[in-house]
Amino acid sequence: MLKPSRMKKLRVATLKDHRYDLIKRLHELGVVQITDFGERIGSPEWSQLLTRSYGEPIVRKITSLIMSYGRILNLFQTVDPIAKEGLVKALFSPPPQKKISVEDICGEELINKAEKLLEGVTEDVSASEKEYHLLEEKISDLEELKTSVEKVKNLDIDLSYVGTSRFVSVFVGLISKDSCDRLVIETNEITKECVIYFRESSKEENAVVITVINEYADEVISSARKLGFEQQNVSKAKGKPSDAILAIESEIVRAKKERENVRQKLVESARRWRDEVEATQELLSIERERGDISSNFAETEETFVLEGWVEARRTEQVEKEILETTNGHAIVQTTEPDVSDDVPIKLDNPRFLRPFELLTKMYASPRYDEIDPTFLIGPVLAIYFGLMLGDAVYGLFILMIGCLLYRGAGKVSESLHDMSVILLAIGASTIVFGVLQGSYLGDFAPAFLGIDPPFRLLNPLKDPTQILRIALVIGIAHLNIGLLVAAYQNLQRKDYHSLLHGQMIWFIIQPCAAVLLFNFFGWTTLPFSLIVVAGVGAGVGILLLMLKEGPLGILSLTGFLGNWLSYVRILALILATSGIAMTVNILTKMIAEIHPMAIFLAIFVCIFGHLFNFILNCIGAFVHSLRLHYVEFFSKFYVGGGRDFRPFKATRRYTELMKNTA
Amino acid sequence: MIPVEIGLGLAIMGAGIAMGMSAIAQGIAAAGAVGATAERPEIFGKGLVFSVLPETQAIYGLLIAILILAGIGLLG
Numbered sequence: 001m002l003k004p005s006r007m008k009k010l011r012v013a014t015l016k017d018h019r020y021d022l023i024k025r026l027h028e029l030g031v032v033q034i035t036d037f038g039e040r041i042g043s044p045e046w047s048q049l050l051t052r053s054y055g056e057p058i059v060r061k062i063t064s065l066i067m068s069y070g071r072i073l074n075l076f077q078t079v080d081p082i083a084k085e086g087l088v089k090a091l092f093s094p095p096p097q098k099k100i101s102v103e104d105i106c107g108e109e110l111i112n113k114a115e116k117l118l119e120g121v122t123e124d125v126s127a128s129e130k131e132y133h134l135l136e137e138k139i140s141d142l143e144e145l146k147t148s149v150e151k152v153k154n155l156d157i158d159l160s161y162v163g164t165s166r167f168v169s170v171f172v173g174l175i176s177k178d179s180c181d182r183l184v185i186e187t188n189e190i191t192k193e194c195v196i197y198f199r200e201s202s203k204e205e206n207a208v209v210i211t212v213i214n215e216y217a218d219e220v221i222s223s224a225r226k227l228g229f230e231q232q233n234v235s236k237a238k239g240k241p242s243d244a245i246l247a248i249e250s251e252i253v254r255a256k257k258e259r260e261n262v263r264q265k266l267v268e269s270a271r272r273w274r275d276e277v278e279a280t281q282e283l284l285s286i287e288r289e290r291g292d293i294s295s296n297f298a299e300t301e302e303t304f305v306l307e308g309w310v311e312a313r314r315t316e317q318v319e320k321e322i323l324e325t326t327n328g329h330a331i332v333q334t335t336e337p338d339v340s341d342d343v344p345i346k347l348d349n350p351r352f353l354r355p356f357e358l359l360t361k362m363y364a365s366p367r368y369d370e371i372d373p374t375f376l377i378g379p380v381l382a383i384y385f386g387l388m389l390g391d392a393v394y395g396l397f398i399l400m401i402g403c404l405l406y407r408g409a410g411k412v413s414e415s416l417h418d419m420s421v422i423l424l425a426i427g428a429s430t431i432v433f434g435v436l437q438g439s440y441l442g443d444f445a446p447a448f449l450g451i452d453p454p455f456r457l458l459n460p461l462k463d464p465t466q467i468l469r470i471a472l473v474i475g476i477a478h479l480n481i482g483l484l485v486a487a488y489q490n491l492q493r494k495d496y497h498s499l500l501h502g503q504m505i506w507f508i509i510q511p512c513a514a515v516l517l518f519n520f521f522g523w524t525t526l527p528f529s530l531i532v533v534a535g536v537g538a539g540v541g542i543l544l545l546m547l548k549e550g551p552l553g554i555l556s557l558t559g560f561l562g563n564w565l566s567y568v569r570i571l572a573l574i575l576a577t578s579g580i581a582m583t584v585n586i587l588t589k590m591i592a593e594i595h596p597m598a599i600f601l602a603i604f605v606c607i608f609g610h611l612f613n614f615i616l617n618c619i620g621a622f623v624h625s626l627r628l629h630y631v632e633f634f635s636k637f638y639v640g641g642g643r644d645f646r647p648f649k650a651t652r653r654y655t656e657l658m659k660n661t662a
Numbered sequence: 663m664i665p666v667e668i669g670l671g672l673a674i675m676g677a678g679i680a681m682g683m684s685a686i687a688q689g690i691a692a693a694g695a696v697g698a699t700a701e702r703p704e705i706f707g708k709g710l711v712f713s714v715l716p717e718t719q720a721i722y723g724l725l726i727a728i729l730i731l732a733g734i735g736l737l738g
Contacts, residue, residue: 465732468725566718568725 004365004372004642005348006312009337012322013305014330019297020056023290024106025325028657030649032318033344034308037298050298050305056291058111062284065114069281072121075129076270076277079263091416092408099656100279110287114280121273128265135259139252146248148232152207153241154199163235169217171210173231175224180206186223191216279655286650293648309344309645310334343368345642353378355418363630364640369493371485373638377629378425380478384625386429388573390460391439391581394614395430402427426622437574441610442581447589460574461582467571475567476510478628479560482636483507489637501548506560509541563632569624577617584609673734677727684723691716 010032014022026032040046085094105113149159152172162170175183180198187194187210194212201207208229212220221231237244297306310318315334322332337343345365347357349372356378366372389395402423410417434440438456445451460467483503490499515534518524545553584606592602634640695709 464728468728562718565722565725569718569721571728572721572724 002371002375003348004368004370005346005645007309007337007343007346007368007645008312008315008334009341010308010310010315010318011305011333011335012307012330013303014322014326016299016302016304018326018329019294019304020107020290021325022322022330023293025321026318026648027286027290027293027650029318029321030647031314032308032310032648033646034293034296034306034648036296037305037307038296041298046298050300053294053297053299053304055293055295058107059288059291061111062288062291065111065118066281066284066288068118069114069277069284072118072125072277073274073281075125075266076274079132079266080270080274090409092404094409094412097412097653098275099652100275100654101658102279102283102655104657105283106287106290110283114284117276117280121269121277124273125266125269128262128269132259132262132266135255135262139255139259142248142252142255145234145236146245146252148234149237149241149244149248151201152232152234153245154201155197155207155209155241156199157197157209157241158239159234159237159241159244160239164214164217166214168211168213169221171212171221171224171231172234173208173210173224173229174201174205175208175227175229176204177206179227179229180208183208183224183227183229186227187212187220190219190223194220275654282652282654286652289648289650308648311346311645337368342643344645346645347372347374349374352421355421356381358415358418358422359626359629361644362626363634363638365642365644366638366640367642370639370642371489371637373485373629373634376481376485376633381625381629382425382429384570384628385426385621386431386433387570388621388625389426389430389577389617390433390437390574391441391577392431392434393441393444394577394618395427395432395434397427397614398423398430398618399427437578439578439581442578442585442613444581444585447585460571460578464571464575467574468568471567471570472564474570475564475632478567478633479563479636480506480510482633482638486637501544505541505544508537508544509557512537512541563635566632567628569628573617573621573624576620577613580613580617581610584613670734673730674736677730680723680726680730682723684720688713688717688720 012022026034037050038052041050041052084090151174155172157172159172162172164170184196187196191212193216194210197209197211198206199208210220210224210229221229225231234244237248239247294304297304299305319332319334322330345368347354347360347365349357353374357374359377359381360366360372360374386395402420405416405420405423410420435453435455436457437460438445438453438458440453443461445453458467458470483506487499487503487507490496490502512534515526515530516538519526519531519534542554542557545556547553549556587609588602588606591605592599692713695713699706699709
C-alpha cells in the first residue's frame with residue numbers, strides 16, 4: 001500500500017517451436033509487460049549471440065483482413081446505425097455488452113475462418129452495396145439538377161434546347177441585374193449572331209438565355225463569365241422548367257424508394273452478420289497483437305529470448321505457466337530491478353482505496369522508490385470536499401448521483417466505477433459536514449420552516465474566525481504529514497543531507513516560531529527561558545536555510561507561510577456555498593411575498609438558484625481540495641513521473657473464450 | 663442616518679479593498695489563461711494551473727479582510 005507493487009525483471013529463453021504457444025498463454029494471462037530487447041542487440045557483445053526478431057509474417061494478412069472487416073462494419077453502421085443511448089441512460093442504466101462465446105482458434109485456422117466469413121458477407125452484400133451507392137449518387141445528381149432548374153424556372157423555354165446543337169449553342173444561367181445591359185453590349189461587340197433573353201429570377205438576379213452560333217460560343221460565354229454569368233447545367237432536364245421540376249421530383253422519390261428497398265436488404269444482412277463480424281474482427285486484432293509482439297524479442301537460429309516485467313507476487317505463477325506451456329524447455333529468470341532500471345509502476349492499494357488512484361495518476365504516477373500517496377489523498381480529499389461544500393442536502397444529491405452511477409455505468413466502465421465511488425465518499429462526507437454546519441440548502445430550514453437545525457457545531461456566516469482557526473490547524477497538520485512522509489523517504493534512502501535541509505529545519509522552526517508568536521501577541525505567558533530557547537532555535541533554523549540556499553533562503557520562510565495560509569481557502573469556499581445559498585433563499589422569500597401567484601416563480605428561482613450554487617461550488621470544492629493536495633501537499637514530498645505498468649493482455653469486448661478450450 | 667465612526671468606516675473600506683483588489687488581479691491572471699486556451703485548446707490543463715496559482719494571493723485578501731473585520735469587532 002505504501003509503495004507501488006514490487007516488480008521483478010523477467011527473462012525467458014526457450015525454443016522457437018514454443019514461441020506462439022508461449023505468446024498466447026502470456027496474452028491471456030495478461031500479467032507480464034514485455035519490453036523491447038531490440039536496442040541492446042546493437043552492442044557488439046550481444047550482436048554476436050543474437051539477432052533481432054521480427055513480427056510474424058502473418059500480421060500483414062491479418063491487417064488487411066481487419067481493414068476489410070472495418071469497411072463492412074462501416075457500411076453496416078451507415079445503413080443500420082446502432083442507436084446511441086441518451087447520456088442519462090448511458091450513465092445510469094447502460095445495456096449490458098453482449099458477448100459471443102468463441103472457440104479458441106488462432107493462426108492459420110483463424111485466418112481461414114475469417115476469410116471464409118468475409119467471402120460469405122461480401123457475397124451477401126456486395127451487389128446491394130454497389131446498387132446502394134449508385135442510387136445515392138443518382139439522388140444527389142438529381143437534387144443538384146433540381147436546384148439548377150429551380151434557379152431558372154421563370155424562363156419560359158423548353159430546357160431540351162439547352163446545349164450545343166449543329167449550328168447554335170444555348171446557355172442558361174443567372175446574372176446580376178446590374179450587369180444585364182453590359183452583357184448585351186459586350187456580346188454584340190463580339191457578334192451580332194446572338195440572341196439574349198432575360199427573365200427575373202430573384203431580387204438581385206435575372207435568369208438569362210444566351211443563344212449564339214457555335215463559332216462564337218466560347219468567346220461569348222467567357223466574356224459573359226467575366227460579367228458574373230453563372231451558368232446552370234440543366235442539359236439533363238426536359239420540357240419547360242416547371243414541368244421539369246415535377247419530373248425530377250418524382251424521379252427523386254422513386255430513387256429514394258428504391259434506395260430504401262436496397263437499404264432494407266442491407267439492414268437484413270447487417271443484422272445477420274454484424275455480431276459475427278465484430279467478434280471475428282476482435283479475434284483478428286488479438287491475433288495481430290500476438291504477431292506484433294515478437295518484434296520485441298531477440299533470437300538465435302533455434303531459440304529466442306524475451307524480457308519483461310512481472311509483479312513479484314505473480315512470479316511463481318508466471319514461471320509455472322511458462323514451464324507448462326513449453327514442456328519444461330525454457331529458462332526462466334526473475335531478478336530484482338537495478339537502480340538504473342525504469343521500472344513500470346502498478347499501484348497496489350486495498351480495494352476501497354483503489355478508486356482514488358485516479359487522483360494520484362491525474363497528477364503523476366509515483367516513481368518506483370516513492371511512496372504512493374493514494375492512501376493519503378483519498379480520505380483527506382473527501383474531508384476537504386465535505387468541509388468546503390458543507391451542505392447536507394447538496395451532499396445527499398451527490399450521494400444519489402454516485403449511487404445511480406455505481407449501479408449504472410459503473411458496472412460497465414472501470415473509470416466510471418472509480419468515479420462513482422469517489423462521488424459516494426465525498427457525498428457522505430458532505431452530508432456529515434453539512435449537518436455539523438447546520439446547513440440544509442443554506443439557511444432554508446430556519447428561514448422557511450422555522451426549525452433550528454440540531455447538531456450544529458459550526459456557523460460559518462456568523463463566526464468565520466472559528467472556521468479560520470480550524471482551517472489553519474488543518475493546514476499545518478496536513479503540511480506536517482507531507483514533511484513526515486518526506487522525512488521517512490529520506491531516512492529510507494539514507495539521504496541525511498536532504499533530511500536535515502528539507503524537513504528537520506521545519507520541525508525546528510515551526511515550534512520555535514509558535515512560541516515566539518504566542519509571546520509576541522501575548523496570548524499566553526511563557527517562561528523566559530523557553531522564549532530564549534525558541535529564539536535561538538528559530539535563528540539556527542533560518543541560518544541553516546540560508547546556508548543551503550544563500551540569502552534567498554529567507555524566501556522559503558514566506559513560501560512555507562504562503563502554503564500554510566493557502567488553506568484559508570477552506571473558509572473561503574464554505575463562505576461561498578453558504579453565502580450564495582442564503583442569497584437564493586432571500587430572493588425566494590422576496591419574490592414569494594409579492595403576490596400569492598408569485599409563489600410559483602419563487603419556487604422556480606429557488607430550484608434553479610440552488611442548482612446553480614450546487615454545480616458551481618461542487619466544481620469549486622473539488623478543484624480546490626485537489627489543488628491543496630497537488631500544490632501545497634505534494635510540494636513537500638512528492639515528485640512522481642513513473643511509467644505505468646502496461647501488461648501484454650488481450651482485451652475482449654465482444655467475445656469470450658469458451659471455458660472448455662481456454 | 664446611523665452615526666458611524668470614521669475609523670470604523672475606514673476599516674470596513676479597507677476590508678473591501680483588500681478583497682476587491684486581490685480578486686481583480688486574479689481575474690487578470692485568469693483572463694490570460696482563458697486567452698491562451700482559446701488559441702490553443704490543448705493547453706487547458708496548464709492554463710488552469712497558472713490561473714489558480716495567483717488565487718492564493720486572492721485568498722490572502724480574504725484573510726486580511728476577515729482579520730480587519732474581526733479586529734474591529736464586527737465578527738466573532
